[in-house]
Amino acid sequence: MNSTFKTDVVIVGGGPGGAASAVFLAEKGLKAIIIEKEEFPRFHIGESMTGECGNMVRRLGLTEAMDNVPRTIKPGVIVYGQGGKNSFEIPVMRRNEAGELEQTFTWQVRRGEFDQMLLDKAQQDGTVILRGKAVKVLTDETGTPCGVQVRRDDGQLIDVLAEVVLDASGQTTFLSTQGITGEKERGNYDRQIAIYTHVKGAKRDEEDHTLIFYEKKNHWAWFIPLDDETVSIGVVTPSDYYRDTKEDMREFFLREIHKINPQLSVRVPDVSLVEEVRATSNYSYHIRRFTGKGFLCVGDAHRFIDPIFSFGLHFALTEGKLAADAIAGYLLDGVGQDQENPFAEYERYCELGMNTIQDVLDCFWEQPTAFAFFVHSRYVDDFIDLFAGRVYQEQPSRGLQAVRKVNAKQLGLQQPVLEPQPQH
Ligand SMILES: Cc1cc2nc3c(=O)[nH]c(=O)nc-3n(C[C@H](O)[C@H](O)[C@H](O)COP(=O)(O)OP(=O)(O)OC[C@H]3O[C@@H](n4cnc5c(N)ncnc54)[C@H](O)[C@@H]3O)c2cc1C
Structure with missing residues (x-):
């Protein structure tokens, strides 16, 4: 007979997405168990943060703790063109309360120590860390996920039952391999x-x-x-x-x-x-239908586009916050209880941000000259916002519209019309 634990949310993966989700769930008074298969600290790639990712680290209450991990201060990113002749810089800037851009900084980190710090924070805030590998999703009689089965190093099996299964397993995409989400589709930057x-x-x-x-x-x-x-x-x-x-x-x-x-x-x-x-x-992929009754995914567990402009950590931490808000709304306030997919709005919003970055990257790779002109001459402020991670634009900025226009032309599609934008 397997041992059984019960909790509000079981999280597969104790990387940045899983640990941040747990911290934000604890803030809401919800209990979580994180299943992590690796002994931390462990090497992980993904070391440069966007500006908004840095803000999320501050929001997690880790500003002072950042002084105790190996890290550097990142004032921006510089891109050198072919042959090293040309370059453009995008500084890390935030928007102040008046909506004006002002200089700030973010960090570059060694992930071994950074991820350990985040996981420790989750544990200090009350999350249980269960060392072992999630091997099977458990479902109820309607097929809805209601927990995961974990195999410990000694072979012991543990069933962790929960109201919600949150997949933060990174590129191993646990819920997709279990057939719960859509299938893994190759991304544009595969191979x-x-x-x-x-x-x-x-x-x-x-x-x-x-x-x-x-x-x-x-x-x-x-x-x-x-x-x-x-x-x-x-x-x-x-x-x-x-x-x-x-x-x-x-x-x-x-x-x-x-x-x-x-x-x-x-x-x-x-x-x-x-x-x-x-x-x-082969790190570029897209999984659709990554939420549903009883489950949702954060970070690499549902999509990874391309590493060039360092958005991975940003999405993992931001989606951890968004997922915790969605779960708390559902479990504590009954939001979406009567809907087939209570987390549909979370999924739409995540895709809004990731689609923005997909479009920006497509433009960078296919039309580098136009891209460089947009970044350092035509739409400087809009691109500072995009590179900082302010990517959830319900009303696309003129810079983002220009990107989409260029992309559509490249694909021979009807070109979107540039819409007037309020000035910041
Ligand atoms: C080449 C490359 C360069 C990159 N550079 C950057 C960069 O400069 N900046 C940036 O922000 N991002 C970068 N990224 C992306 C970044 O690494 C990821 O987006 C980020 O780590 C995602 O966090 P996560 O929490 O979703 O997943 P992960 O950090 O991968 O964490 C997932 C965790 O889940 C655990 N796990 C997996 N399966 C199971 C299981 N079945 N049971 C239990 N535990 C499990 C794993 O051990 C792991 O600890 C880069 C990516 C690549 C490929």
């Missing part, structure tokens, strides 16, 4: 590989911007300072390009960082690798 590690000895600028080096479509590199000594560097290319070199990952990485862009080469004349060289491939 690519990212090969990355941490280095010491890199030449640093005075300020610790996230640097992006563009070589050609879907072929680029990142440089993300993580602490006083360590920099995260990654190279992203089509998977076929990597395979054709017949190099191992380390050889490939060391050769590419000296070749991809002169602005990267000058920063890495002599670096030592302080982590193993790792790779992630």
